[in-house]
Amino acid sequence: MSSLVGKKAPIFRSGAVIKGGEMVQDFSLDQFLGKKHVVFFFYPKDFTFVCPTELHAFQEKLKEFESRNCAVVACSTDTEESHWGWLQMEKKAGGIKGVTYPIVADTTKTIALNYGTLSGDYDVNEDGDLIATGPMIAFRGLFLIDKEGVVRHQLINDLPLGRNVEETLRMVDALQFFEENGEVCPANWTKGSEGMKADHKGVAEYFSSN
Structure with missing residues (x-):
């Protein structure tokens, strides 16, 4: 399916x-x-x-x-x-x-x-x-x-x-963060971390700083 x-x-x-x-x-x-x-x-x-x-x-x-x-x-x-x-x-x-x-x-x-x-x-x-x-x-x-x-x-x-129940909680946090802020969550994102703007500029800024 x-x-x-x-x-x-x-x-x-x-x-x-x-x-x-x-x-x-x-x-x-x-x-x-x-x-x-x-x-x-x-x-x-x-x-x-x-x-x-x-x-x-x-x-x-x-x-x-x-x-x-x-x-x-x-x-x-x-x-x-x-x-x-x-x-x-x-x-x-x-x-x-x-x-x-x-x-x-x-x-x-x-x-x-x-x-x-x-x-x-x-x-x-x-x-x-x-x-x-x-x-x-x-x-x-x-x-x-x-x-x-x-x-x-x-x-x-x-x-x-x-x-992993902790991972399930993390996914709930990630979804709610996106819904509330309109920002996406990069790899290993956890509650309290910064998100990313959903555009190419935001992606470029994220990788340039990491």
Whole structure:
């Protein structure tokens, strides 16, 4: 699937667990339109090993995302009941108790498919039977969505490769800096650094001084 950057984030409505234990139906990212930026990330499976490290890492930085008026939402192809059960398990037992941001249940796998993060596809074998060509779970995809619902940053890791939450925060800062100042962010830009004017003169001045 081609990149979603610069395009409207695919719309969905699905079950989810919010506030660490409340199951809801018809959860949608539409609730944030015009109000908040959104970090929407996929992880492969509940009750695994790398996944809880990522979910806890996002929870540890949740206040920093919220201070930037940015919502954090997770998603996997497990059911909301599975999410709920995992949320009841203590961290020391491999659970994700204490995670409070929404976790979407993509049980039909259509959300992962539409976001281009589904590991595998459906095919038909020589006998005409429908078969899966992969594990049919989500890669570690991450999407930064602006207040207009447009994807501005996209990252997809293979299953063994955990993400850097600090880098996600940096991308939120970079997008908001651009939106507020109209200046672009050069390599290794961090919050508090100078940006660049989006013209050839600005680029030339940047390289002449570095």
